[in-house]
Structure formats: structure tokens, C-alpha cells
Amino acid sequence: MEIITSTFFSSQFLIAAIFTIFSLLLAVRTARSTKSTKQSDGATSATSATARKKSCNCTCSCNGPAAASAAEREMLEVGRHAATAAAAVVAERGSGASMMEQLVPEITTHALSYLDYPSLCRLSMTNSLMRKAANDDNAWKALYHKDFTLEQDSVIPVNGWKAYYAATRAVVNVNAEFFNIIRERSLPAMSRFWLNADYVKCIHASGELFSGYNSVIQSWQIAFNWEQGVDFQVQDVRARVLTDIAWVTMKTYIDIDTGPFNMTNVFEFHNGRWYMVHHHSSVMLVDGEVEQQVVHG
Incomplete structure (x- = not known):
């Protein structure tokens, strides 16, 4: 009987000890959490105070560019133009288009017809877009009519008007050489x-x-x-x-x-x-x- 009683009390003591230790651990954890919360609230309050202080000390330009100085207005204007140019570049790159591509083909041909033979060749070597425009068959046909004759308007060259222009130019140069030989x-x-x-x-x-x-x-x-x-x-x-x-x-x-x-x-x-x-x-x-x-x- 004494052994049973002793065993029972020992079990109760062990349970009570475990519960007490668990309670202590829970209390410590709660205390730490409360401290962290207070520190966090304090930091938040300090940050809010600092923000309010900075907010109060800042200068507001609510009146817009009119209230700014001449230098500031100039900087704003430069920035506005730069932004506009950048937006145009982005839009052009995004669409893959350019000024030359947006022109009507007839206008492009008419503009290129004012160039001479060397200028049109140099233009074709600038970039791929200019090469495409400078190699247009209608542009070389217009240049042929300007430099040589309109009599062959109905001719359809086998290799295109650019090759026909080059061949005609070569023949005309050889013909001019004939007269140089006679002069000499x-x-x-x-x-x-x-x-x-x-x-x-x-x-x-x-x-x-x-x-x-x-x-x-x-x-x-x-x-x-x-x-x-x-x-x-x-x-x-x-x-x-x-x-x-x-x-x-x-x-x-x-x-x-x-x-x-x-x-x-x-x-x-x-x-x-x-x-x-x-x-x-x-x-x-x-x-x-x-x-x-x-x-x-």
C-alpha cells in the first residue's frame, strides 16, 4: 500500500513539474513577444515622426514651372524634349518603321530622282533601308531619263533599270573616249x-x-x-x-x-x-x- 501511494505521488509530482516548466516557457515567450512588439511600435512611431518632420521641412513646388527659376525652367524644357525624342525613338524601334518607310513610294522616287549617279550609289551604302530605297527600279528609271533620253520609256530592261543605267553609262564613257583619241x-x-x-x-x-x-x-x-x-x-x-x-x-x-x-x-x-x-x-x-x-x- 505504501509503495502504491508513493508511486502515485511521484507521478503527480512529475506531472506538476512538467506543467510548471511548460508554463514558465510560455511566459518567457510571451514576454519576449511583447517586448518586440513595443520596440516595433517605438520604431514605427519614430519613423512616423521623422517622416512628419521631413514632410514639414520639404519645399513644395505646387505652382509648377512658373514658380521655378529660369535655369530650372530651361532644365525642364530640355528634359521634356529629351523625353519626347526618346519616346519617338522607342516608338520607331518598336514598330520597325522609319521616315523613309512611311513615305509614299512615289514621293521617295521623286526625292531620289534629284540625286546624281554617284550620290545614289553612295546612298545605297549607308544602311539596309537606304540600300533598299536607292536600288528601287523606278528611281533608276527616272535617273536614266534625266541623264540620257526619254525615248526608251517603253523599254523593259532584262536586269532592271539600275543595270541598264550602268551599261549605258559605260557605253557613253567609251564613246567619249573615242573623241579624246581623235583630239590627241x-x-x-x-x-x-x-x-x-x-x-x-x-x-x-x-x-x-x-x-x-x-x-x-x-x-x-x-x-x-x-x-x-x-x-x-x-x-x-x-x-x-x-x-x-x-x-x-x-x-x-x-x-x-x-x-x-x-x-x-x-x-x-x-x-x-x-x-x-x-x-x-x-x-x-x-x-x-x-x-x-x-x-x-
Whole structure:
């Protein structure tokens, strides 16, 4: 009986001790939580006080830019323009568009038609957008008509108007070289200028026909030995270019009393360059001279 009683009291004491320890732990935890809450409330109050103090000490510009100084207004204006420019850049980049892309194609073509050949080529090397605009077929067609002739408006070049313009420009330059050779009276240059073939022909202003390469070069040797240097004034140049053949018609004026000439030059493309294969020069008759020729006839 004593053993049972002792065991019972020991159990009760153990339970009471455990409960007491648990209560103490709970009390300590509650105390710490209360302290933290007070510190937090104190910090919040201090922060609010500081904020109120700062709020009271700040300067308010409620009246807007009108109440600011001249320097501040200038800074505001600069900032406004910068923001506007930045917004425009962002909008342009976001949409992938540009001023050139937003123009009507006809307006773009008309604007580019005021450029010359070198300027249009340089423009095409700036960026991809300018290259697209500068390679537009209508722009090169307009440039061709401005630099050369309107007679070929209905022509549809196989490789586009840019390639056709480049080929025409090359032929016109070769044709101009022909007159430089005559001015310099250079027989070696004239020999290289003609295609070495038996079907080439040359008809001088005298009306005499020379056929074959050797005969043609001999005719120019005689002309250079007999004639003095002349200064041709070439006008009304018209060129027509096909794949490997081209012909140029023009009017030429010289500083002697023989009257103006009608000329036709024919070229063939061989081994990467143009060679002359036919030259025809004849005196251009005016109305009075035509009537005189009829009477004499």
C-alpha cells in the first residue's frame, strides 16, 4: 500500500513539474513577444515622426514651372524634349518603321530622282533601308531619263533599270573616249579601240568606206597625218544598249567651216570591254543646203 501511494505521488509530482516548466516557457515567450512588439511600435512611431518632420521641412513646388527659376525652367524644357525624342525613338524601334518607310513610294522616287549617279550609289551604302530605297527600279528609271533620253520609256530592261543605267553609262564613257583619241591623234589608242575583225567598217565624213580592221586603222593614220587637231563639241547623245551590242547617235560640231555632222558609233562587248565595230560620219545638211543639193542634182 505504501509503495502504491508513493508511486502515485511521484507521478503527480512529475506531472506538476512538467506543467510548471511548460508554463514558465510560455511566459518567457510571451514576454519576449511583447517586448518586440513595443520596440516595433517605438520604431514605427519614430519613423512616423521623422517622416512628419521631413514632410514639414520639404519645399513644395505646387505652382509648377512658373514658380521655378529660369535655369530650372530651361532644365525642364530640355528634359521634356529629351523625353519626347526618346519616346519617338522607342516608338520607331518598336514598330520597325522609319521616315523613309512611311513615305509614299512615289514621293521617295521623286526625292531620289534629284540625286546624281554617284550620290545614289553612295546612298545605297549607308544602311539596309537606304540600300533598299536607292536600288528601287523606278528611281533608276527616272535617273536614266534625266541623264540620257526619254525615248526608251517603253523599254523593259532584262536586269532592271539600275543595270541598264550602268551599261549605258559605260557605253557613253567609251564613246567619249573615242573623241579624246581623235583630239590627241593617237594611232596606238585608236588601234586598241577598234575590234580586230574583218567585218568592222568606218565611213568618214568624206563619204569613203573602209572595211576590215587593217583598212580602218590605215584610214585613221591618214586622217591623223593630214588633219590638225580638232575640238569636237558633241551634243544630243542617244545610246541604246542590248546584251553585247550598243549603238550611239549624236551631233558633232567642230571649229572649221564644214558644218555640223551626224555620227553613229556601234560597239560590241568582248572579253569584258566594249570595242568599236562601226563608225559613220556625214555632214548634216540644213534646209538651204538640201535645196542646193537638189538643184545641182
